[in-house]
Amino acid sequence: MPETRPLAIVTGASAGIGYELARECVAHGFDLVIAADQPKIQEVAQELRAAGAEVIAVEADLATLEGVDRLYEAASALNRPVAALLANAGHGLGRAFLDQDFDRVRHVVDTNVTGTIYLIHKIGRDMRARGMGRILITGSIGGYVPGSFQAVYNATKAFIDSFSFALRNELKDAGVSVTCLMPGPTDTEFFGRADMLDTKVGQAKKDDPAAVAKSGFRAMMRGEADVVTGWKNKVQTTLANVTPPGMLAEQHRKMAEPGTAAKR
Numbered sequence: 609m610p611e612t613r614p615l616a617i618v619t620g621a622s623a624g625i626g627y628e629l630a631r632e633c634v635a636h637g638f639d640l641v642i643a644a645d646q647p648k649i650q651e652v653a654q655e656l657r658a659a660g661a662e663v664i665a666v667e668a669d670l671a672t673l674e675g676v677d678r679l680y681e682a683a684s685a686l687n688r689p690v691a692a693l694l695a696n697a698g699h700g701l702g703r704a705f706l707d708q709d710f711d712r713v714r715h716v717v718d719t720n721v722t723g724t725i726y727l728i729h730k731i732g733r734d735m736r737a738r739g740m741g742r743i744l745i746t747g748s749i750g751g752y753v754p755g756s757f758q759a760v761y762n763a764t765k766a767f768i769d770s771f772s773f774a775l776r777n778e779l780k781d782a783g784v785s786v787t788c789l790m791p792g793p794t795d796t797e798f799f800g801r802a803d804m805l806d807t808k809v810g811q812a813k814k815d816d817p818a819a820v821a822k823s824g825f826r827a828m829m830r831g832e833a834d835v836v837t838g839w840k841n842k843v844q845t846t847l848a849n850v851t852p853p854g855m856l857a858e859q860h861r862k863m864a865e866p867g868t869a870a871k872r
């Protein structure tokens with residue numbers, strides 16, 4: 609691989625926002641290590657290679673420490689510094705908490721929180737040692753809102769949003785920037801995968817993942833703290849800061865309770 613091109617890692621690059629983030633990286637001259645759980649990541653790697661980048665694809669369940677280790681080892685084997693880490697892999701889970709299967713609940717926490725911060729811990733240490741690097745973490749505006757009928761998912765995003773600002777502060781003199789991408793509802797496989805297609809939010813018009821990724825990538829390159837995509841989402845997060853949590857939870861119920869799609 610030519611040493612002149614910077615290297616980025618993008619997780620969850622097989623679909624949705626992560627796929628678009630990977631495309632942004634290639635359009636801006638990065639080579640890539642991309643990861644997802646399913647074999648589709650290999651097809652995406654082929655497509656990105658055709659666009660001119662060197663791309664390594666890793667199939668790994670990033671909910672597990674072993675999966676994250678495998679990704680880290682694949683990136684380390686290249687012997688190139690990681691200029692940017694885009695920690696984006698994540699998924700939701702709709703329906704009432706007590707009706708959810710606990711293994712699936714745990715997979716949400718293990719992917720969105722444990723696997724994400726484990727990867728950042730490993731790559732972040734290398735970046736700090738070099739005094740250089742950019743980290744983009746996909747949080748969510750959902751992190752501002754207690755998410756009735758998607759309670760655990762929203763709580764993981766509250767963790768990620770908070771974690772991102774804290775890590776950024778810790779690294780402020782280390783040459784490593786940390787940026788939190790906070791999308792609102794975006795048109796990806798997310799809602800189908802979370803079993804939320806019969807909800808109001810599942811059926812509502814959503815943001816374009818390519819536009820979301822563009823603003824996330826730009827904010828990362830500028831070293832900004834966070835980016836809430838779209839004016840509607842900006843208004844919502846501003847209001848969420850001054851609205852009692854009980855009221856926010858009730859509003860979320862109206863969007864995410866199963867069957868609300870029919871009540872529109």
Ligand SMILES: NC(=O)c1ccc[n+]([C@@H]2O[C@H](COP(=O)([O-])OP(=O)(O)OC[C@H]3O[C@@H](n4cnc5c(N)ncnc54)[C@H](OP(=O)(O)O)[C@@H]3O)[C@@H](O)[C@H]2O)c1
Nearest residue numbers: 620622623624625644645646670698748793794796797798
């Ligand atoms: N869509 C929205 O409305 C929205 C809003 C705010 C924030 N977000 C966040 O944006 C990020 C991307 O979601 P998306 O909307 O683009 O969803 P998506 O279209 O379902 O894509 C999710 C990506 O993450 C990967 N992934 C999920 N769990 C994984 C695991 N355990 N191990 C490895 N890869 C895993 C998926 O790969 P596999 O299929 O191979 O598992 C896929 O590449 C997530 O963190 C999500 O929470 C989404």
